[in-house]
Amino acid sequence: MAPTVVVLGGAYGGLHVAHYLLKNNKEAKVVLVSKTSHFFWNLASVRAIIAGTIQDKQMFVSLADALSRYPKDRVELIVGSAEAVDTTAKTVKVSVPGAAERSFAYDQLVLATGSRNTQLKTQSVPGADNASPIMPWKADNTYEDYLALLHSTQEKVKAAKHIVVAGGGSTGVEVASELGYAFAGKSVDKGGKEIVLLSSGEVLGGDTISGSARNELKKLHVDVRTTGAVTAARTLPDGRTELTVAGASEPVVTDLFLATVGLTPNTDYLDAKLLNAKKYVEVDEFFRVKGVAENNVWAVGDVVSKPRAGFIITQKQAGGAAKNIDLVLKGKAPQPVKGFDMDILAVATGPSRGVGRFGSWRLPSLAVWLAKGRTLGVQMTSSYVDGSVA
Numbered sequence: 099m100a101p102t103v104v105v106l107g108g109a110y111g112g113l114h115v116a117h118y119l120l121k122n123n124k125e126a127k128v129v130l131v132s133k134t135s136h137f138f139w140n141l142a143s144v145r146a147i148i149a150g151t152i153q154d155k156q157m158f159v160s161l162a163d164a165l166s167r168y169p170k171d172r173v174e175l176i177v178g179s180a181e182a183v184d185t186t187a188k189t190v191k192v193s194v195p196g197a198a199e200r201s202f203a204y205d206q207l208v209l210a211t212g213s214r215n216t217q218l219k220t221q222s223v224p225g226a227d228n229a230s231p232i233m234p235w236k237a238d239n240t241y242e243d244y245l246a247l248l249h250s251t252q253e254k255v256k257a258a259k260h261i262v263v264a265g266g267g268s269t270g271v272e273v274a275s276e277l278g279y280a281f282a283g284k285s286v287d288k289g290g291k292e293i294v295l296l297s298s299g300e301v302l303g304g305d306t307i308s309g310s311a312r313n314e315l316k317k318l319h320v321d322v323r324t325t326g327a328v329t330a331a332r333t334l335p336d337g338r339t340e341l342t343v344a345g346a347s348e349p350v351v352t353d354l355f356l357a358t359v360g361l362t363p364n365t366d367y368l369d370a371k372l373l374n375a376k377k378y379v380e381v382d383e384f385f386r387v388k389g390v391a392e393n394n395v396w397a398v399g400d401v402v403s404k405p406r407a408g409f410i411i412t413q414k415q416a417g418g419a420a421k422n423i424d425l426v427l428k429g430k431a432p433q434p435v436k437g438f439d440m441d442i443l444a445v446a447t448g449p450s451r452g453v454g455r456f457g458s459w460r461l462p463s464l465a466v467w468l469a470k471g472r473t474l475g476v477q478m479t480s481s482y483v484d485g486s487v488a
């Protein structure tokens with residue numbers, strides 16, 4: 099009987115592995131399980147929260163369309179959520195909205211369920227709503243839910259006069275820059291808004307390019323405050339949000355609070371013995387999950403987050419793990435998956451500039467703009483449709 103490879107997660111990692119196996123292994127059947135029916139180019143979300151900048155169709159690819167080029171008996175798409183993995187019985191339980199829970203048997207299993215935005219803890223006050231925001235930087239729900247979230251965020255951005263972005267990592271710097279470019283430094287009657295970036299320390303974690311990022315944010319009239327982390331958020335009766343900032347004597351009150359305060363791995367469905375203390379999956383040099391006796395479970399991308407979370411890193415890992423699965427299915431030995439020799443960091447500071455480095459070499463703004471900021475890479479979604487990414 100043809101071996102079954104079950105892939106959990108239909109984003110950069112999971113879809114890449116599925117394409118590779120369907121193109122290179124003529125035997126295996128691939129079952130792709132994804133919470134969302136669409137592949138999502140989340141890198142563009144930082145700009146897409148401003149209505150009219152990026153169309154929905156530029157960021158989303160129907161997974162059914164992406165897999166339609168392969169023979170029907172070789173691929174199955176399940177839009178549902180993996181709820182449990184039994185590595186002894188070699189089965190995955192999947193909940194499918196509006197249907198009974200299903201169980202899938204696998205010969206090889208790939209974990210590519212990524213990560214979601216970390217939410218802040220909230221304080222509840224009489225007459226106030228829950229102020230812990232779900233953010234559109236990652237899709238951790240259905241396609242329809244995600245679109246509704248993105249569109250409501252666009253409306254909130256439009257209506258706000260004062261916006262606070264919390265978190266000074268790459269996402270926070272990119273979001274604040276996009277908002278600064280579009281709205282800051284203008285009078286309110288000309289659509290101007292005050293944009294504040296709150297960070298617990300130097301932006302970009304004090305990386306060698308953080309000074310350049312600070313300069314770009316200044317040019318974009320973003321008010322950068324690096325004095326303390328946002329520790330709590332609550333909705334006031336008038337609809338605005340009150341933020342508690344560590345070390346500050348006064349809370350910050352804003353029309354719109356956008357949190358970019360980290361990522362949480364989507365590994366709740368996995369046995370704790372497969373996870374490290376931070377709940378990420380531990381893998382060996384072949385990208386097989388450690389602690390599985392049969393060596394038939396693999397993990398790539400943000401569920402691993404080593405050396406860090408990144409889509410280019412995910413692509414490399416997905417390519418390596420998929421090749422190894424193909425080798426194993428053909429009775430051959432897997433090969434160590436190589437990473438990048440140099441660390442690349444590229445941060446778009448609005449649609450016309452950027453900061454970055456290649457290893458320790460600084461990249462000129464023009465290079466970052468060409469490689470990233472100009473389009474935020476949306477043109478690359480086509481490679482996930484036609485499979486040329488793999």
Ligand SMILES: Cc1cc2nc3c(=O)[nH]c(=O)nc-3n(C[C@H](O)[C@H](O)[C@H](O)COP(=O)(O)OP(=O)(O)OC[C@H]3O[C@@H](n4cnc5c(N)ncnc54)[C@H](O)[C@@H]3O)c2cc1C
Binds near residue numbers: 111140144181211398
């Ligand atoms: C705003 C932003 C900008 C970024 N920009 C860059 C950049 O410029 N360069 C770069 O290298 N990296 C960038 N990254 C990082 C990049 O987005 C991630 O590394 C990448 O998304 C990882 O892909 P993945 O496939 O591992 O997981 P994810 O993209 O997190 O996708 C996981 C998928 O699995 C699904 N899923 C989750 N749980 C389940 C379940 N139980 N069952 C079934 N499906 C499930 C999710 O719905 C999702 O579709 C950025 C991240 C953010 C947030």
